[in-house]
Amino acid sequence: MAAHLGVTCLSVYLTAVLLCYVCANKExxxxxxxxxxxxxxxxGEHQHNAQAVWIFGAENPNIRIATIKRSGEVKSDYEEHFRGRLxxxxxxxxxxxxxxxxxxxxxxxxxxxxxxxxxxxxxLIVYSLVPAPFITTTLTVINSSFTSVTAECSVLNSRELMLSWYRGTVRLMETSSPKLSSKLNLSLEVDVADGxxxxxxxxxxxxxxxxxxxxKDIQLGNAENSSWCQNEATIRLLISAGVGLVLLLLLVDHIRL
Incomplete structure (x- = not known):
């Protein structure tokens, strides 16, 4: 009985030592x-003439995907998901x-x-390809000398994706979302005068x-709006002058008669 108990204690001790050893060598x-x-x-380290195995799992490794036998034979076609890619x-x-x-x-x-x-x-964390963000602008003419510009940036969301607006090298604002199937949108009021x-x-x-x-592209659009406003004012002025001239001629003709 005592001998059996001693063997059991020794087995437990050796198992504990082995587990500690494994944990100590686990990176x-x-x-x-x-x-x-x-x-x-x-x-990082592989022993000569040793048997090796790679195991995979989304959260816990439990699926064998590749092995090396002591003879050096390699096998990596266990899983259809990785077939031809290992x-x-x-x-x-x-x-x-x-x-x-x-x-x-x-x-x-x-x-x-x-x-x-x-x-x-x-x-291993694999990230989706990042698409180039898409920008749309909305110009609102407040008056002949001021135009408000709103720029909206959008991109299809994916894992750990962040969308940001920069002015030069300075980040102005940012946004992200855990909803991977959604779109990220970020609007910015642009000052067309700062250049x-x-x-x-x-x-x-x-x-x-x-x-x-x-x-400069935003300012160009603003200049085109301003130029259009100036041209419209000039046309109105010419029309008014023409009408005034016609009235003056009619008045002179009336006096003659």
Whole structure:
């Protein structure tokens, strides 16, 4: 009985030591990538003549996707989702994923079992491509000398996307939303007199797209409005002068008679 109890205690002790050892050799890493690119998840350390496996899961790694046997044989066609997109280096254990998708985001766990046990978790986050933001402007003529310009910037939303207005290099305002299927919109009242360049920027942690709204273009539109107002006033003045001349001639003719 005592011997059996001693064996049980020894097993528990060895299990605890093994777990501590595994935890001590377990590294965590975050890898961010843009979709449709090729990425390589590095193991950091792979033992010679060791058996290795890559496991994947959206939240917890539980699906085997690639293995290296002690003989050096590599297999990476376990999952249809990754079929034809995984390249496993049998010497380093590094895993390359080609043409990554947003659905590839999740936890990738590498395990190398040889003279020691090495475990490493890599959290992969794949971001959607960022489209260039679209700008529309609305000009409102207040009077002959002042025009109000409203510029609205919009872009299709995606993971961790932020939409911002800049004047030069200074960020004026920004917006974001957790609703990924929605559109982001951001309006700005533009001062046409300052002559600065404005730009709308859509960005996530791995990509940035910019659409510019040049101040000179806004001023040109304003100048065209002002020119049109001046031309209209000139035409009215000429018409009034013509009418006045006709009336004067009629008056002179009437006096003659």
């Amino acid at each position: 965590k890493n975050i890898f961010k990538a843009r979709e449709r690119t090729n990425i390589t998840l590095q193991t 390249l496993l280096d049998r010497h380093t254990g590094d895993l390359t994923i080609t043409q990554v998708k947003t659905s590839d985001s999740g936890i990738y766990q590498f395990q190398s079992i040889g003279t020691k046990i090495i475990t490493r978790d890599i959290h 600065d360049n404005y730009s709308c920027v859509a960005e996530n942690p791995v990509e940035r797209k910019t659409t510019e709204l040049l101040g």
